[in-house]
Amino acid sequence: MSNDRATQLEDALREAGVRITRQRAALLAVLAACDDHPDAAELHRRAEAAGAGVSLATVYRTLTTLQAQGVIDKLEFQGEPARWEPADQQHHDHMIDVETGQVIEFTNDRIERLQAEVAAEMGYEIVHHRLELYVRRRTRR
Amino acid sequence: MSNDRATQLEDALREAGVRITRQRAALLAVLAACDDHPDAAELHRRAEAAGAGVSLATVYRTLTTLQAQGVIDKLEFQGEPARWEPADQQHHDHMIDVETGQVIEFTNDRIERLQAEVAAEMGYEIVHHRLELYVRRRTRR
DNA sequence: TTCACTGCAAACACTTTGCAGAATA
DNA sequence: TATTCTGCAAAGTGTTTGCAGTGAA
Numbered sequence: 488m489s490n491d492r493a494t495q496l497e498d499a500l501r502e503a504g505v506r507i508t509r510q511r512a513a514l515l516a517v518l519a520a521c522d523d524h525p526d527a528a529e530l531h532r533r534a535e536a537a538g539a540g541v542s543l544a545t546v547y548r549t550l551t552t553l554q555a556q557g558v559i560d561k562l563e564f565q566g567e568p569a570r571w572e573p574a575d576q577q578h579h580d581h582m583i584d585v586e587t588g589q590v591i592e593f594t595n596d597r598i599e600r601l602q603a604e605v606a607a608e609m610g611y612e613i614v615h616h617r618l619e620l621y622v623r624r625r626t627r628r
Numbered sequence: 629m630s631n632d633r634a635t636q637l638e639d640a641l642r643e644a645g646v647r648i649t650r651q652r653a654a655l656l657a658v659l660a661a662c663d664d665h666p667d668a669a670e671l672h673r674r675a676e677a678a679g680a681g682v683s684l685a686t687v688y689r690t691l692t693t694l695q696a697q698g699v700i701d702k703l704e705f706q707g708e709p710a711r712w713e714p715a716d717q718q719h720h721d722h723m724i725d726v727e728t729g730q731v732i733e734f735t736n737d738r739i740e741r742l743q744a745e746v747a748a749e750m751g752y753e754i755v756h757h758r759l760e761l762y763v764r765r766r767t768r769r
Numbered sequence: 770t771t772c773a774c775t776g777c778a779a780a781c782a783c784t785t786t787g788c789a790g791a792a793t794a
Numbered sequence: 795t796a797t798t799c800t801g802c803a804a805a806g807t808g809t810t811t812g813c814a815g816t817g818a819a
Binding site: 543551 | 807808810811817818819
């Protein structure tokens with residue numbers, strides 16, 4: 488029988504020359520359990536809560552490493568500390584509810600296409616982009 | 629004869645209860661002369677170069693004040709210190725050439741409209757948004 | 770048995786702030 | 795004259811790093 492998802496990921500990382508230490512395994516577990524977009528301090532808190540014993544410096548170093556391996560993506564919203572999300576999903580952009588701080592993911596192919604067109608028209612190709620809608624719940628009129 | 633643009637702006641600020649000090653006048657002049665997107669340190673440098681004698685702390689405080697007055701906008705690109713631009717222009721988004729760091733402004737009504745639609749579909753209205761295309765000059769194939 | 774990784778604490782980059790004196794309106 | 799503003803230096807926040815020791819492979 489084959490490995491589970493987490494083990495597969497660890498194997499892949501090992502193959503890339505990344506050592507799976509106790510701390511990294513703990514952080515991978517914390518990240519896998521996320522359905523939100525935590526920052527480094529929050530990930531550190533969750534790892535501690537799970538009894539992991541990881542220093543904050545290691546959290547930062549691990550996040551950088553995992554990003555370099557394409558395992559997670561870094562989100563930098565306005566003035567906040569950087570947040571992180573698993574990278575294995577399909578591309579999407581973010582809406583941030585300015586009242587609650589909640590982050591909602593969305594995609595829109597037409598917007599994506601238009602972005603590429605705009606860039607192309609000016610002689611550029613897009614390396615990556617960032618689209619954030621800072622929104623408020625609509626009030627009935 | 630009417631005041632020039634700069635003086636009009638100063639009057640408007642004064643009316644809003646903002647005192648026009650030597651330092652603020654100097655910074656307003658530096659900002660008016662900008663056709664790029666400088667950060668606080670760069671604005672400080674330019675003010676110094678103009679012989680203004682302004683402390684960096686005052687540059688930061690002034691930028692905050694001018695932003696609150698709607699005179700300038702704050703731009704926060706990836707990992708860089710915040711940059712600033714005059715707010716009196718029409719809305720636009722930014723392309724950042726990842727090779728040169730150059731910032732190019734652009735607008736696209738269709739993208740704007742689609743953003744509003746996406747938000748509306750999910751029951752939100754947009755407070756503000758941020759669209760940045762990190763691009764590279766197109767190589768001929 | 771290597772060599773990547775870790776914790777610690779110090780350093781870092783950018784920005785904000787408390788205070789006492791200076792300057793605007 | 796009443797505040798608002800300024801400079802200075804110190805503090806703050808989020809993040810990175812040097813070093814000596816630890817542990818994965």
